[in-house]
Amino acid sequence: MIFLFQYQTGTEETYESSCPEGLWFANQVPDNACATVALLNIINNIPDVKLGNELLDFKETTRSLSPIERGEAIDDFHHVKIIHNSFAREIDMLESDLSWKRKQAKARTDARKRKAGPSPNKQPAKKAKLSLAASNALPNKETGAKTFEDTDPLSNSLRRSGRTRKQTAKYQEVDTDDNADVTTTGLISEEGYHFIAYMPIRDEVWRLDGMDPFPQNLGRPEDGQDWLSIVKPALQARMAQYAEGQIEFSLMAVVQDPILDDRDALAANIQSIRKVELALDKKNPEWKRFLHHTVTDGHDQKTCASLQAEQKANGAIEINGPNGDEKGDEDDTQQPKAAESHEVKTEQDRPEEGLIKTMSIEYGISEADIASTKIPDSIEQQIVEGDAESLLALRTLLVTQQAGCRHTVRDEMQTAESDREQVRLRRHDFKPFFSTWIASLKDEELLKTVVAKTKTRAK
Numbered sequence: 001m002i003f004l005f006q007y008q009t010g011t012e013e014t015y016e017s018s019c020p021e022g023l024w025f026a027n028q029v030p031d032n033a034c035a036t037v038a039l040l041n042i043i044n045n046i047p048d049v050k051l052g053n054e055l056l057d058f059k060e061t062t063r064s065l066s067p068i069e070r071g072e073a074i075d076d077f078h079h080v081k082i083i084h085n086s087f088a089r090e091i092d093m094l095e096s097d098l099s100w101k102r103k104q105a106k107a108r109t110d111a112r113k114r115k116a117g118p119s120p121n122k123q124p125a126k127k128a129k130l131s132l133a134a135s136n137a138l139p140n141k142e143t144g145a146k147t148f149e150d151t152d153p154l155s156n157s158l159r160r161s162g163r164t165r166k167q168t169a170k171y172q173e174v175d176t177d178d179n180a181d182v183t184t185t186g187l188i189s190e191e192g193y194h195f196i197a198y199m200p201i202r203d204e205v206w207r208l209d210g211m212d213p214f215p216q217n218l219g220r221p222e223d224g225q226d227w228l229s230i231v232k233p234a235l236q237a238r239m240a241q242y243a244e245g246q247i248e249f250s251l252m253a254v255v256q257d258p259i260l261d262d263r264d265a266l267a268a269n270i271q272s273i274r275k276v277e278l279a280l281d282k283k284n285p286e287w288k289r290f291l292h293h294t295v296t297d298g299h300d301q302k303t304c305a306s307l308q309a310e311q312k313a314n315g316a317i318e319i320n321g322p323n324g325d326e327k328g329d330e331d332d333t334q335q336p337k338a339a340e341s342h343e344v345k346t347e348q349d350r351p352e353e354g355l356i357k358t359m360s361i362e363y364g365i366s367e368a369d370i371a372s373t374k375i376p377d378s379i380e381q382q383i384v385e386g387d388a389e390s391l392l393a394l395r396t397l398l399v400t401q402q403a404g405c406r407h408t409v410r411d412e413m414q415t416a417e418s419d420r421e422q423v424r425l426r427r428h429d430f431k432p433f434f435s436t437w438i439a440s441l442k443d444e445e446l447l448k449t450v451v452a453k454t455k456t457r458a459k
Contacts, residue, residue, distance in 0.1 A: 004250040028210030029071030037210035038197040054079040200227040259412035
């Protein structure tokens, strides 16, 4: 899990004297990346987690590095940097670029001064006006977005980002000299926000804070004890440090995307149908002629042969041949007639429609996914031991189940798309729109009227 809180200076932290062997932990070297570092510290300690090629290569490459070296590797990790910055607003990117340029200029100035030596005649301090635009970009509380800045080639110091102070948009007269950092000096500020991770690793619970030199071991759960019971006192102790009513905390769980399991289930279903059909081809090459005789009665899947036997026993109609011609008593009026139905048929009512038996771009299923999946042992046993009739019934069941699998995958894909749209709107910078809108109201001499109406409604 990841804990977000408002960082306070002066808090004492405890941690190990070194990073334990086999535990992946990185320091936070790049600015504004505490949440990304927390995520990387988590996923790189989950056994058998499915990672993409970029993350897998990064994990293997950094396995033998120290925490500070891993932090520097994150700073150079272009793949993650692009994803991280994609959540930032445009104003965050612009302010981050401005901050980076100022730091570069200051670093070059400092380097020249060190090379030239101390100046015999130090100039008096200058007066300067600073604005928010000259300060570092801050983490956005709503989006959590904060841009990576490229590593300053002239500076080797560990950077602070999650714990950067939040500046106010206010001018203030300050004394500066040539060695002052104009991006932060003289601004009224309050503490920023920070992300840290908690997770169980090899039967022990660890706190992984990228701003600490090494991780902290919180203890080992007793038999039958949940690892969250170890984390709970640590979180309570942290929250108790804040004033009453100060509840700016967030707790987030890192879980596997459910669509991965849903796609695995769909791939296993496709593989199962393939194997059942291969077995049917060997036992009765004409099995496809009987497909449209398979009916669904509640949750029981019945084949043409089993239905025919049941109807014979009950003295009802007899189904002959693949075309389903009916034979019975000569008085057709004695035969039961199917009630007319005007119900809207769903995909589950027509399971053969949309059936997938190969790769599908629409559902994100590749041939490699299908080939590598393992079907349930119970289905394997039925395929080996079943006759044509039981295999046809099994296929009917699998086809019906696939309709549900496809529906579930589509739902998750739509949810993911909805989440992406929410992120897009959340990181969109509406400031230019509002500035233009207010300016237009002023030009049309409507601004005072709108403000007056707003005040009246507020009363």
